[in-house]
Amino acid sequence: MKKTFALLASTSLISAGTAALAVDLEVTHWWTSGGEAAAVAEFARLFNENTDHTWVDGAIAGAGGTARPIMIGRITGGDPMGATQFNHGRQAEELVEAGLMLDLTDLAEAEGWRDFVNPTSLLDSCTIDGRIYCVPINIHSWQWLWLSHKAYEDAGVPVPTNWEEFIEAAPALEEAGKIPLAMGGQPWQATGAFGVMAIALAGTDAWKAVHIDQNAEVAAGPEYARVFEAAAQARAFAARSNVQDWNQATNMVISGQAGGQIMGDWAQGEFQVAGLVAGEDYSCLPGLGMNEIISTGGDAFYFPKINNPEVEAAQLELASLMISQEAQVAFNLKKGSLPVRGDIDLTAANDCMAKGLEILATGNILPDANQTFSPDTQGQIEDLMVEFWNDPSYTAEDAQRLYAEIIARAD
Amino acid sequence: MTNSISIKELKLAFGAVTVLENLNLDVGQGEFLVLLGSSGCGKSTLLNCIAGLLDITDGEIHIQGKNVTWEEPSKRGIGMVFQSYALYPQMTVEGNLAFGLKNARVPKAEIVQRIARAAEVLQIEPLLKRKPGALSGGQRQRVAIGRALVRDVDVFLFDEPLSNLDAKLRADLRVEIKRLHHKLKNTMIYVTHDQVEAMTLADRIAIMKGGQIMQLAPPAEIYNRPVNKYVAGFIGSPAMNLIPGQLDAGRQHFDTGRGMAHSVQGYDFSSAPVSGPVWLGLRPEHVQAGALAQSQPVQVDAYVDMVEPMGSDTQVWAKVGEQDVRFRMDGQAQVAIGDTIPIGFDPARLSLFDKKSEARL
């Protein structure tokens, strides 16, 4: 199987028949937590085993906010890496427009990406002026509420099945000395959680109006008022979780210190590393159990242009490998994310992952906020959210008003 | 024989500030010239110009008949000794002496030879292996002189070489420099603010003020016939009495209008005398007091204000009329505050300066 794959890859890619020289290909990414590192190791293993090239790992810790500037600096500074992670969406838009990224269209057409990538919107966000510039590799959905069975057992209440039950159960948890909602201090976590609540509580249409049409009136309207009220409530439940990183917060859920956490499906990897079993030790509620939906955020790889045909050949081989069935399965199982191919069977998928795949199959999908807003707008929302989440005196009304202002000038 | 050093129309300006202007100076072969003046008069600046350590704005500098206006200091054929000795602290005495010779690529054997000779002359042989930090001030300055000596040059420049030494060492080294000059017969230019050094060492003294040479003459002439009031006041210790008053040219009579009036007959006028306001200069040591006053052509009475017995002589502060006059008496003289004693002097030894131009009459 591996052999055939390698053969296929090399024939389809290197049409002119140049002998593939071994290239050290540096790949930068910000996957450094336990589950993430295990997943990326799969890519590295496959790349080293199946090609003559070597994967040089360029991990940059501290989440995308730290890593992206460095990546962009290197690309614009004339010292590009072989391949680099970005989130689905608009983060690399200008780099592509400036002609700094390798055009993958020929490869994509030769391998028929459009036929198997599901949802195809992922490929669309890689497409600029009709050309394809990135390989989508996974789907990450923010829309999950992770719940600790242990915490609820300790508190003597049943594990909630939706947000409303979660709110009802919260006081019982607090009495038991638990933190109802675990929440890391980093801005993107507050923003993400808010986004999840928006889809779950304001509904898909209102969300689309704000995110896609950038309709500030809806953002200031009653549907969103409900979201802000709920967020203020959640803020109170999360007040005592003094951690910064998301996986520390997840760890509180794992250990039963906290009842739940609103976090993307990457948290799955942490439960898995800790040896917990979905459905028995923890549950996951997509769309907070209110509005079952998958947002198709995630990661894509871009290949900066390097004027060296040998490196280019290696880049294309890596691109092809990343979207191959074998790599998709190996990577996504470890990462806890959903594969981007509709044509693979994830029998190994656990309870939560299967739920996600199911929703994906029904087409209940929305784009991710990173795909709809520019990093600048996203950043302004983060500033607002992190302040709102950390300052109990900040009223929901004030926050909503400022939120609407940001939406009004979004681009 | 040409002059050893010849400076023509030298001008030095830093931006808008002119430090030296229209300066001309010739120094003969083997002459010992002292540049004397109070601080800020431009004497060190002039020396630095001669050495080539300052770029001049205009004019020419010739050393040993060669135009060196834009020459490197090291190629001017000069040696220089500084006030702070300026010995290189990290090198031994020997290293200090050899540094310039090495830079000039003098053969090694000759370096050794020259150092030996200089060390002998200056009696610093035992110090050669030491570092400057381990030397006394006097020893350091000898080494600094040695550094100029080994260069085997025609012109020595001294920039206040003795100012950092205590009084006794200063006197010793002064004599030594004089002896050295006598022996070597090099041209020497010596900057100082100390008139004793100037008087004892110089063949000629150039008194400077405000970037100009006021008077260039042998020490005796400077002392006896100062060209202006400034020079008169500068040279001599204690300083010359400078008494304002009116000169009556016809009667050759001087009157302060405040109780002191006397004849100046016998004064050697440089030009025809003119009546008008003048300064009268009277050196304290030219005054004879008490019994000796009678031998003098001019006599007045003085009221003693203050007495300073110095042993060898006694300095007296007195009033003639309302005019302060300072003079010296013999160390044994009996004089007390409150006495009134006669004093006398010879108008031939006076100096008269025009009140306005302050030039010698």
Place this chain on the structure above:
Amino acid sequence: MTAVTPRGAKPQKALSPRNIMLYGALIIFSMYYLLPLYVMMVTSLKDMAEIRVGNIFSPPVEVTFQPWVKAWSQACTGINCDGLSRGFWNSIRILIPSLIISVSVAALTGYVLACWRFKGSEVFFGILLMGAFIPYQVLLYPLVIILRELGLFGSLWGLVLVHTVFAMPINVLLFRNYFVALPEELFKAARVDGAGFWGIFFRIVIPMSLPIFVVSGIIQVTGIWNDFLFGVVYTRPENYPMTVQLNNIVNSVQGVKEYNVNMAATMLTGLVPLAVYFFSGRLFVRGIAAGAVKG
């Protein structure tokens, strides 16, 4: 008295009220300054179980060096699990050329400004001093462009250049002030002795300037070693200095935060500059007196 040799008046009785207050104050402040070092040290010698139950000030019940070993050679960033060791050697490779070049350039520039002024040199010095106040962030992007144009981006030499540039203002100031205070007559004597610009610099000035070279050297060693921003922006991952690696290790949380490993890593990272301080602290103070206080 002791080897410390304070100057001046004779010491008073050991237990005078004055001394009790004096040493009391000194000891209290010493505790403030030593506390973090102590906490880091004891934490790095405990295992995680003990950290979770004990308090941070108590000494370790059971001393373990495992956190140190892990921090040095096993901690993970992404899929690389070779700890700080790689970063340590990178830091050394960055430090040595950066140190030599930045100190040399600063010394030479200070020498020009102190001893060989020319028309406009003071203006450039003024501009350079202003540079000390420009936040680094302002220049990050222009420097990316400059390095790109020079073809140095991402290379070790690019980073060396960046360190040299940002070291200039404060180090040039130190050198200039020190050189200005050297006796001017020495330069004159050397010129009469036929030494030129370089001769005076190498034969006269440098041998006299050990204290200020020590100060500048120490400032540079700590500055370059502790730099995070330039290391992360202007190098490739294989050249990442130790601080970046430290940040990676500390922020690569796998499950729970391993405080003991973090503390051991932190201490390992600080070891080089600390050693430099402990061994040359006295010279540092002397050099500061000569270079920073005057002028």
Place this chain on the structure above:
Amino acid sequence: MSSARRARDGARPPIRLLRNLSSKLAAIPMVLVGLGVFVGGTIWTIVHSFTDSRLLPRLNWVGFDQYERLWNTRRWLVSIENLAVYGIVSLVLTMCLGFFLAALLDRKIRFEDTFRTIFLYPFALSFIVTGLAWQWILNPEFGIQSIIRGLGFPNFNFDPLYNPDLVIIGLLIAGLWQGTGLIMVIMLAGLRGIDEDIWKATRVDGIPVWKTYIVVIIPMMKPVFVTALVLVTSGIVKLYDLVVAMTSGGPGIASEVPAKYVYDTLFTRQNLGQGFAASTMMLVTVAIILIPWAYMQYREKRQ
């Protein structure tokens, strides 16, 4: 002191440009850095602050839009306020503490070297290290708060890193810990430069020690204070690493600082124009502080 001449002919002045040639050659790095990086980079930044550059710089003019937005951004206003509070407090405390420690060390004490090393060693550590160490000590679950609660004060609260009102104090504790050592050394060097006779004179006059410091010694140390002031101020403006290492600007945006706003906007938010506008404002602030000082220095020189 002046120039090295290259002319072969000692009688003729050399060409102006070639006078002092070695010196001018040696000054090239300074000129390149000064003009090329500092002036050039600054002008480039200012120019681009009037554009709508996003990820990549481009010259699409938008006038003062970026500035207008900047001053309407809560995070920027909070950052400025934080920097002002942190700056003033840390400036005053650093100078006072630095001087106080130096004065203690100058009282002819035993073990001076030991104490001095203790006060100075934090300066050798990076802000990243400083931040981590203090984050750990100030952590309410393990650190000081829990210790004191454990000692029988269950209501004792000291969690500056998790309390928006106190977070600046947390930063100050760590910042002072790191920065006072250097100032102490500078002050100590200044104190050592003061003539012993001054102390004798004040003792003869019976002036108490504390009063001597305030009335006599401090006024004599003006140049030392100026040096220290310049060092501290330039450090404060650049405050960034410590915040990132200790609080990442949190809780909420309570410990944001301008340098972090600039960095985040430039690189994370991919809004160069906005980031450049913010950095230009930082420069303006620095200039407002610096120009009077530079002018004073210049005037002093003139006199």
